[in-house]
Amino acid sequence: MKFFFSCLRSAILGLVGLIFLFIGLLCIGDAITLLQARSWPVVAAHLDECTAQLRYGKSDASWQLTAEFSYGPRLAQHFEDVWTPDDSPTYTKSQAALISASEASAITKRFCDRQAAATLRVSTTDPSRARRSEAVDAGDWKGDLGGGFIGMLMGGAMCAIGWTLFPRQPKLGKTMRARARLRGAAPRKTRTR
Known part of the structure; x- marks a missing residue:
C-alpha cells in the first residue's frame, strides 16, 4: 500500500509539472508571436x-x-x-x-x-493570426516571456521531484541469487584426530 501511494504521489507531481510546462510553452509562444507582430x-x-x-x-x-x-x-x-x-x-x-x-x-x-x-x-502570410495593437506597442511580450520561463522552471522542477521520489523496487534476480550463494556456502567441517 505504501508503494502504491508513493507511485501516486510521483504521478501527481509529474502531471502537475507537465501542466506547468505546457502553460509555460504557451506563454513563450505568445511572446514570440507578439514580437513578430511588431512588423505586421x-x-x-x-x-x-x-x-x-x-x-x-x-x-x-x-x-x-x-x-x-x-x-x-x-x-x-x-x-x-x-x-x-x-x-x-x-x-x-x-x-x-x-x-x-x-x-x-x-x-x-x-x-x-x-x-x-x-x-x-x-500577419500578411496568415490572416488568421492577429494581436491587439495595444498589446504589441505596450511590450506585453516581456510579461509573457517571463511567465513562460517561470512556468517552465516550475514544471521542470516538479517533474524532476516526482521522478526522484518515484519508488524503485530492488531487482529480484540479483537478490535471490545472492541469498542462494549465502545458503550454499556452508562452513566446512574439519575432522579432528
Whole structure:
C-alpha cells in the first residue's frame, strides 16, 4: 500500500509539472508571436462583443476584459483576447464585494468604449493570426516571456521531484541469487584426530 501511494504521489507531481510546462510553452509562444507582430501591418477592427469581470487573486481583485473583434474583408476573420487593462483599479476582496451593479456597468462601458476604436496587427502570410495593437506597442511580450520561463522552471522542477521520489523496487534476480550463494556456502567441517 505504501508503494502504491508513493507511485501516486510521483504521478501527481509529474502531471502537475507537465501542466506547468505546457502553460509555460504557451506563454513563450505568445511572446514570440507578439514580437513578430511588431512588423505586421495595422488593420482596422470591429468590436463584436466586450465584457468586463472581476478577476480575484490571492489577496486582491482587478478587472479582466474579454473582447471579440472582426476584421479583414467582409469582417470574415475573428479574434478574441482576454487581458487586464493597465489602468484597471485594484481592490481588496472586501472592497470588491461592495461594488454595485451600476459601478460595474460604468467600468465595463469605459473599458469597452475604448476598444471600439481598437486596431489589430495582422500577419500578411496568415490572416488568421492577429494581436491587439495595444498589446504589441505596450511590450506585453516581456510579461509573457517571463511567465513562460517561470512556468517552465516550475514544471521542470516538479517533474524532476516526482521522478526522484518515484519508488524503485530492488531487482529480484540479483537478490535471490545472492541469498542462494549465502545458503550454499556452508562452513566446512574439519575432522579432528
